[in-house]
Amino acid sequence: MFCREQVAQLRDAQHEIRERGAELVIVGNGAPHFARAFREDFALDGPLLVDPELRAYRSAGLRRGRVEIFSPRVAWNGLRAIRSGARQQAVQGDPWQLGGVFVIRPDGKLTFAHRSREAGDHAPVADVLAALAPDAPPVEETVAAPRAQVWLGRALGALVDPFIVNSFDRTGFRIHALRFDPNDLDVDLGGRRCLVTGANSGIGFETARALADLGAEVVLLCRNRERGEEAVARIRAETGNARVSLEVLDVSKLADVRAVGARLAASRVDVLVHNAGVLPDARTETDDGLETTFATHVVGPFLMTKLLRKRLEESPDGRVIWVSSGGMYTRALNLTDPNWKKRAYDGVVAYAETKRAQVVLSELWARELAGTSVVVNAMHPGWADTPAVASSLPLFHRITKAILRTPAEGADTVVWLAASPKARETGRFWFDREARRTHFVPFTRNSEREARDLWKLCEKRARSGGKTPDARRRKVAR
């Protein structure tokens, strides 16, 4: 009834809205067939969108909850709506969600914002029309998550976190997101240069797009030139940021890492995101004699960090982020056979072991760079629906598809670690913007000596790898 009253008021003002050069765009949270009936009821001829997952509602900071719906003012608002001719229909959407109205100019400035405090709390149409005046001043945009929502997010998070499925999946993200501070990413990254490996799809793409959207110069480091160029074009078009470029790089090839690293080090580097990942079915070996997963997740990123270290230290706010995986909880660091020469190959185990190694390396780099401006952190994105998961783990993807996070949800903590002023701790392991433990079971723990041995192994491999491929071939021939 209330939403019908608000829409009727704005539809009646549509002529005046269009006279001011603006368009009325309506978003509802029910299914598309509800929207079609709604469009017919109101004879709407403008855009009518559906957001059944409430993503836009949450991003706009709109309230949701029983307290708001059953506020004492609601009865009064109901009488007013009935007097105006609105009638209650069957609920067609989320009954606990409240609405709101925003006026957004082409430059992205907001000149009007009304978030309903209870059902029937509508935006005055006269105020909406006034906000369409060319000289209407922008409104303050700071939005704080309601305290009750943050509390609820923490309480529900504590309940679901022990159960991996309900924490790593999209429900887990939505529960954890209740406690996110919407102002954390209210930042301008203009002047900062961010590098993202594996950025042509999935979490890497979403990370690159979000950083570009925040104004950073972003370099996508991708294996495939064509797909990389497509990603660059898409990010430029969607963000309006022209400072997005591509470097073709296979991070498993240490010669490539050296060449590209030298080029990238020619100018400033503020953020380095180690996101590129592989999960091969069978053991393959790089030109440097490394098992491909070990080279891609561990040695290549280690070498890249070394090559860019000086530039990162020159940044006033340097950040290195290792995109690990929740799979690392299942495995310990393996230094006896990291290249899978003595074991029957298992791609999933190789993946988990190298993701564990990333977490250890992240802690070691944090110590190495302590006292500089650079913070180093690892994170895991939960279970996200990315092309890599679909192609590498088809069965898992098929079974869990309905509950997987979106790639943007998977990338959220990467972006937060890369951009938020709050993310200045170092050497931690993060999930959904919160530092987490790195072990659930004792057998995955490693000693300090093993950690040091991993560093030495990476040093050794990075020192020899990719430098003299011809010499290496000669050695093999001998």
Next chain:
Amino acid sequence: MPIAKQLSSMELCDADGAACRLGAFWGERPVVLVFVRQFG
């Protein structure tokens, strides 16, 4: 983050199921963006 930025790259479906990027609506002209409680 400003709301327009947060919403800009978000894709929603229209009533006929076609995907629409929200930011495209205010790329060239102002919009009155209305979130209704529900469709009932």
